[in-house]
Amino acid sequence: xxxxxxxxxxxxxxxxxxxxxxxxxxxxxxxxxxxxxxxxxxxxxxxxxxxxxxxxxxxxxxxxxxxxxxxxxxxxxxxxxxxxxxxxxxxxxxxxxxxxxxxxxxxxxxxxxxxxxxxxxxxxxxxxxxxxxxxxxxxxxxxxxxxxxxxxxxxxxxxxxxxxxxxxxxxxxxxxxxxxxxxxxxxxxxxxxxxxxxxxxxxxxxxxxxxxxxxxxxxxxxxxxxxxxxxxxxxxxxxxxxxxxxxxxxxxxxxxxxxxxxxxxxxxxxxxxxxxxxxxxxxxxxxxxxxxxxxxxxxxxxxxxxxxxxxxxxxxxxxxxxxxxxxxxxxxxxxxxxxxxxxxxxxxxxxxxxxxxxxxxxxxxxxxxxxxxxxxxxxxxxxxxxxxxxxxxxxxxxxxxxxxxxxx
Numbered sequence: 466x467x468x469x470x471x472x473x474x475x476x477x478x479x480x481x482x483x484x485x486x487x488x489x490x491x492x493x494x495x496x497x498x499x500x501x502x503x504x505x506x507x508x509x510x511x512x513x514x515x516x517x518x519x520x521x522x523x524x525x526x527x528x529x530x531x532x533x534x535x536x537x538x539x540x541x542x543x544x545x546x547x548x549x550x551x552x553x554x555x556x557x558x559x560x561x562x563x564x565x566x567x568x569x570x571x572x573x574x575x576x577x578x579x580x581x582x583x584x585x586x587x588x589x590x591x592x593x594x595x596x597x598x599x600x601x602x603x604x605x606x607x608x609x610x611x612x613x614x615x616x617x618x619x620x621x622x623x624x625x626x627x628x629x630x631x632x633x634x635x636x637x638x639x640x641x642x643x644x645x646x647x648x649x650x651x652x653x654x655x656x657x658x659x660x661x662x663x664x665x666x667x668x669x670x671x672x673x674x675x676x677x678x679x680x681x682x683x684x685x686x687x688x689x690x691x692x693x694x695x696x697x698x699x700x701x702x703x704x705x706x707x708x709x710x711x712x713x714x715x716x717x718x719x720x721x722x723x724x725x726x727x728x729x730x731x732x733x734x735x736x737x738x739x740x741x742x743x744x745x746x747x748x749x750x751x752x753x754x755x756x757x758x759x760x761x762x763x764x765x766x767x768x769x770x771x772x773x774x775x776x777x778x779x780x781x782x783x784x785x786x787x788x789x790x791x792x793x794x795x796x797x798x799x800x801x802x803x804x805x806x807x808x809x810x811x812x813x814x815x816x817x818x819x820x821x822x823x824x825x826x827x828x829x830x831x832x833x834x835x836x837x838x839x840x841x842x843x844x845x846x847x848x849x850x851x852x853x854x855x856x857x858x859x860x861x862x863x864x865x866x867x868x869x870x871x872x873x
Contacts, residue, residue, distance in 0.1 A: 517532045517655060579596060690749075
């Protein structure tokens, strides 16, 4: 793949920030959108804006076809067995909350355990805290190795026959760790637990096959994979979803409504109350088409190359520390500069047109484990190049020199 040619498909990248060409290294927070996605969303609003499912008029039919067509694209993209297993949500957070509220609260008791890891994003931590609080279940953590990876031996020790739910992120948004989900799923199932996967940081960057992973639930967001904000997906095995109750009630998700009781539509619509995120779903379908035209394998190889190049180059800077495994990592580098606060690093880099993230990255327990208050993070995607990392290197050198002068 030619990242420089791909970059030209993203209009937002053709601009200057603070008098410098934009170098966008914050795709783990949200990715930019190619012209194909922008035009497809604009086409919906311009040509066939209408609600779905309810109307029989022409625009309504077009909108329904676009919305449900996007669901089929998602099904193929993650290799779900049926579109009944693909629920559109607002994003990963909403998807994980559906599982926690609709499944776990109904199945967990004070005798049960919920197993996660210390590296989890708050979206895959707080819902389980709340389930434990309400049900009395015990929340347990798989320990991390010094490089931010997990050992299957530790997974075996942590998961027990009392475990009802195991929920682990596929890829860490801080460490870049790629977790062995299929192996963890096998251990969870051997102990009678279900497996939930936070796929927010994996789905945009690598091939995902929920059949190979054998997970029971898988959640991801569109805005991190070239789609609009406000659209995401919850995949769930049909036999589990059919037994779960919806957590939002109103239009769209009902079958029959009487004065004192109602019944729900079949899957997947019983979980999609209200007017759905039509434009977002259509945009997600366009984003899937775009990513598949390039190839997820090509994207993954490109990002691995960028991560290796970044670690090798940035490690030459005195006082530079990065976190996470050295190899087999996703396309991001989380780091600190000695004696310079991450927010100061990010602010200084922004003055050179370089966008990175700074803070706790919605992973405060992990920051505590790392023994830091915050970090800076540079995250890469298919439109980034080695030249972007060179710019980051030069920007960090200037930042270090500036703050060394200020505080020296």
